[in-house]
Amino acid sequence: MVKITEELIRKKAEHNEGIIGTLEELSLHQEDVERIENINNWCKDIQILYLQANLIPKIENLNKLKKLEYLNLAINNIEKIENLGRCEFLEKLDLTLNFIGDLESVCSLQNNVHLKHLYLTGNPCCDYEGYRQYVIAKLPQLITLDGTAITKSEKIKAKQNIVLIEDKIKGEQERYFLFRKEQKKRIEDGYDPTIDDEEFWKSTSENCPETRVEISRRTRKSKGLDKGEITEKKQVRLFTKEGRPLNMNQAKLDFKFNDENPEKFVLDLAVYKYLDTNLIEIDLQPIYARILIKGKVFQIVFPEEILTDKSTAKRSQTTGHLVLDLPKANYKPLKRKTVKKTSPPKENQKEVLEVPEYNEMDFSKIVENYNKKCSEHPEVPPLEYG
Secondary structure, three states, X not given: OEOOOHHHHHHOOHHHOOXXXXXXEEEOOOOOEOOXXXXXXXXXXXOEEEOOOOOOOOOOOOOOOOOOOEEEOOOOOOOOOOXXXXXXXXXXXXXXXXXXXXXXXXXXXXXXXXXXXXXXXXOHHXXXXXXXHHHHHXXXXXXXXXXXXXXXXXXXXXXXXXXXXXXXXXXXXXXXXXXXXXXXXXXXXXXXXXXXXXXXXXXXXXXXHHHHHHHHHHXXXXXXXXXXXXXXXXXXXXXXOXXXXXXXXXXXXXXXXXXXXXXXXXXXXXXXXXXXXXXEEEEEOOOEEEEXXXXXXXXXXXXXXXXXXXXXXXXOOOOOOEEEEEEEOOOOOOOOOXXXXXXXXXXXXXOOOOOOOOHHHOHHHHXXXXXHHHOOOOOOOOOOXX
């Protein structure tokens, strides 16, 4: 049995960036779904819902979809129209090729005042005498029935003949219900699970919900999709045998890893915008980071070690992205030599040349200096002041 899970809906919501809370259109056709569930609570803004070509036996769990305008349930196993009264804005309902024999159940759509188009082609009830007039009389809001426009004269005749038509419809229904009861018993008595696929496909079978379910079961089994054929999921490998961490993106999220800054790495992980932060877990190690998003693993290995105690994790309020700042452990800032800047000389400022004191050039002591030197040589006469 295929269930409508959050993972399945997110997969079908790629056009809406995987956000299911604001979905307006959802297509779950040909998924072998056997029950309508969860859409009621997760996708309340849905306007168009495609559920055709499944195995749905009952219309249910759609009462909260107040904005639903078009519902396609063609080619399913539905036998009765029900539980759509609260879909107030429903305009188009497609129930083609189901097994609706309870034609009186169309009366459950009388409160759907906006319903304009109804398709019941291929159902057993379409063979009842007076089928079209009965539906037109019971649902005066319809514009078309089975793709054919409803004229004013048809509405008048249906209203005039409704009493006679109702008796015919009840008789037709009773005969069908009896046939259906006998059919179920025949199928139950004749069911043989030991028949192989080749013999099954060659044999003739009745057109009924049970046959459709059996066909789907055998098809899924042949493709390895049946529960008995599903093998256990491989465990996620996060490390090699040597203990080296591996890159892993089980959550399949877009991300950017910026290593251009010499001081730090920056990891930008495109987490779903409306995902609760409580569902995110971060395990930061010197050589790798592991992030769990609703149990799905995202792991990235760094080119070099980081400082875990100085790293930060923030969430963008506009995009919902998770941004990690990861300072590098081996980063050492370059030491720059400080150069003293000399201020240029001001205009009209005189520069003075400093001359060291040199006693021998002092002319005021020229006689004393000369006599000192002459004392060393007695033959030289001393100088006298004039």
